[in-house]
Amino acid sequence: MQELKALSEERAPKWLIGLTAIAFMAVAGAQVFGFITSPAAEQYQHSQKIMYVHVPAAWNAFLAFIVVFWASLVYLWKRSEGADLLAESAAEVGAVFTGLTLLLGSIWGKWAWGVWWTWDPRLTSTAVLFIIFVGYLALRSFTEDPERRATWSAGVGIFGALNVPIVYMSVRWWRTLHQVQSSPETMSAEYVTALRVNGIAFLLLLVAVLGWRYRAARIQRRAEALHEEAILEGRQVHV
Amino acid sequence: MSFRSETNRVAAVAWKDLTTERRSKANFNAVLFLAALMLLMFGFALGPDAASLRLAAAGIVWLTIMFSGNLAFHRSYQVELEGGALETLLLYPGARSSIFLGKLIANLVFVLLVLMALIPIAIVLYDIPVGPSIPLLFLVIFLGTFGFVTLGTFYASMASRSRAREVLLPLLLFPMLIPVLLASVEATGALLQGDPMGEAGRWIRLLVSFDVIFLGASILAFGAVIEE
Amino acid sequence: MFETDVNVWNYVIGAYAVSWLTVIGYTLRLWVLNRRASRFAAELGGDV
Numbered sequence: 001m002q003e004l005k006a007l008s009e010e011r012a013p014k015w016l017i018g019l020t021a022i023a024f025m026a027v028a029g030a031q032v033f034g035f036i037t038s039p040a041a042e043q044y045q046h047s048q049k050i051m052y053v054h055v056p057a058a059w060n061a062f063l064a065f066i067v068v069f070w071a072s073l074v075y076l077w078k079r080s081e082g083a084d085l086l087a088e089s090a091a092e093v094g095a096v097f098t099g100l101t102l103l104l105g106s107i108w109g110k111w112a113w114g115v116w117w118t119w120d121p122r123l124t125s126t127a128v129l130f131i132i133f134v135g136y137l138a139l140r141s142f143t144e145d146p147e148r149r150a151t152w153s154a155g156v157g158i159f160g161a162l163n164v165p166i167v168y169m170s171v172r173w174w175r176t177l178h179q180v181q182s183s184p185e186t187m188s189a190e191y192v193t194a195l196r197v198n199g200i201a202f203l204l205l206l207v208a209v210l211g212w213r214y215r216a217a218r219i220q221r222r223a224e225a226l227h228e229e230a231i232l233e234g235r236q237v238h239v
Numbered sequence: 240m241s242f243r244s245e246t247n248r249v250a251a252v253a254w255k256d257l258t259t260e261r262r263s264k265a266n267f268n269a270v271l272f273l274a275a276l277m278l279l280m281f282g283f284a285l286g287p288d289a290a291s292l293r294l295a296a297a298g299i300v301w302l303t304i305m306f307s308g309n310l311a312f313h314r315s316y317q318v319e320l321e322g323g324a325l326e327t328l329l330l331y332p333g334a335r336s337s338i339f340l341g342k343l344i345a346n347l348v349f350v351l352l353v354l355m356a357l358i359p360i361a362i363v364l365y366d367i368p369v370g371p372s373i374p375l376l377f378l379v380i381f382l383g384t385f386g387f388v389t390l391g392t393f394y395a396s397m398a399s400r401s402r403a404r405e406v407l408l409p410l411l412l413f414p415m416l417i418p419v420l421l422a423s424v425e426a427t428g429a430l431l432q433g434d435p436m437g438e439a440g441r442w443i444r445l446l447v448s449f450d451v452i453f454l455g456a457s458i459l460a461f462g463a464v465i466e467e
Numbered sequence: 468m469f470e471t472d473v474n475v476w477n478y479v480i481g482a483y484a485v486s487w488l489t490v491i492g493y494t495l496r497l498w499v500l501n502r503r504a505s506r507f508a509a510e511l512g513g514d515v
Contacts, residue, residue, distance in 0.1 A: 004512025005509070005512045007505075007508040007512070008508035008512055009505075012501070031483070046475045046476060046479055047475050047478055049482075050482040053486040057486070076460075100486060104485065107481055110478065111474070128414055128417055132414045135414060138411075139397070139398075139401065139407060142402045142407055143401050143402075152397045155393075155397070155460045155463065156411060158456070158460065159393075159415065159453070159460075160414075166418045166445075166448070166449055166452070167417055169418075169445070170417070170422060170445055171421065173425075212494075212497040212501060213497055216497065216500035216503070217504075219501070219504035219505060219507075220503075220504040223507050
């Protein structure tokens with residue numbers, strides 16, 4: 001089959017390869033920049049450096065889930081396959097970055113608070129976000145029919161995203177009622193630039209991994225569709 | 240479709256589900272027994288100190304009802320899926336959301352009945368002092384159950400038709416229920432102590448918002464999710 | 468609550484190591500996924 005052969009030999013787009021290389025260099029460069037420019041913070045000493053990976057990872061996670069929410073809405077609206085593939089890709093990428101955020105938060109918390117885990121509102125809401133989207137990915141892997149999978153996961157994606165602010169608010173109230181320490185909010189200006197640079201580098205990384213994940217999903221889906229078409233037209237036997 | 244005929248459809252679906260349940264009763268008895276058993280097991284796990292059990296009581300009862308209610312939601316679709324009746328139901332004219340609302344009402348009645356039998360058992364087992372704010376307690380129980388049943392009915396419509404349904408429903412449902420769990424447990428706990436900090440009102444408002452948001456979202460999304 | 472200055476670097480290095488391991492690990496998974504998808508298309512196309 002001509003189309004399938006062409007599909008299997010399709011090369012990755014140049015911009016994606018270039019972007020990936022740039023993203024990796026940018027992340028490494030931004031981290032070096034962060035280490036050089038920022039002095040040890042008074043209270044948090046050098047543990048403050050963890051912020052340069054922790055916070056950008058959290059931003060990426062959050063952005064990825066906004067993409068899931070948006071792509072899910074578009075899918076239910078337009079029923080376009082691309083939106084479904086984008087939602088699938090962003091959910092997986094988002095789950096990875098959420099997991100990383102949790103790990104880093106835990107490492108920092110162990111140093112600063114002496115415990116690996118605390119029921120801090122942001123930490124807890126992030127964990128809930130993580131579980132919601134693990135459920136989303138589980139639903140996807142347990143449903144075979146592509147259209148059904150797309151519709152269902154769009155529903156679950158939208159519901160999950162709607163729930164995030166409610167979870168955050170409820171955990172915050174729950175915490176203030178029980179009165180325990182909260183995470184530090186203020187940051188002096190000398191760290192802001194380094195954080196921004198790291199944030200931008202991570203954003204490039206996000207776009208790059210999203211692009212690769214989307215490409216794999218698209219080829220897979222396209223191959224399935226072409227194969228099915230060939231079977232229906234009697235040009236090919238079912239394997 | 241007029242509003243009146245839609246209400247009739249909702250009532251018909253709810254009545255049908257409840258009649259099936261009433262005729263067999265097997266499911267109701269099983270869920271109630273499981274819930275009572277869980278109350279007992281929690282007692283063994285956290286007791287026998289009466290004071291600490293009493294403190295944990297609100298949380299235990301809400302967790303118990305969420306876990307055992309989980310079983311009820313499958314049944315809501317299971318009978319129809321086995322008989323192929325869901326497709327027929329979908330073929331009838333009118334809004335799909337009426338089917339959802341009918342099933343929601345049936346499940347709500349089911350879970351509330353389980354709770355009505357369960358709460359006296361919990362009061363006796365954990366020696367819970369029932370304070371003066373009984374009407375508000377009923378309101379919290381209703382609002383918490385409503386939020387839980389709304390999402391349960393919605394997610395079960397998908398989970399019961401997928402592979403691995405027994406695992407998938409709680410996996411999808413429980414993380415979504417964390418605000419309901421927090422709000423219900425905190426409000427119940429506060430009201431049982433006479434609400435000394437005046438915090439129950441805020442949790443009740445959170446429950447109302449949660450219920451309204453997800454009832455609306457479920458009604459909007461159910462039509463898309465249920466169709467083949 | 469706050470541990471010694473020497474100790475802090477262990478946590479910082481640990482955090483950066485975890486980050487890079489995650490990023491590289493996920494990149495490897497993406498590479499595998501892309502290859503698998505291409506091979507899948509080739510296999511389906513092979514049995515004409």
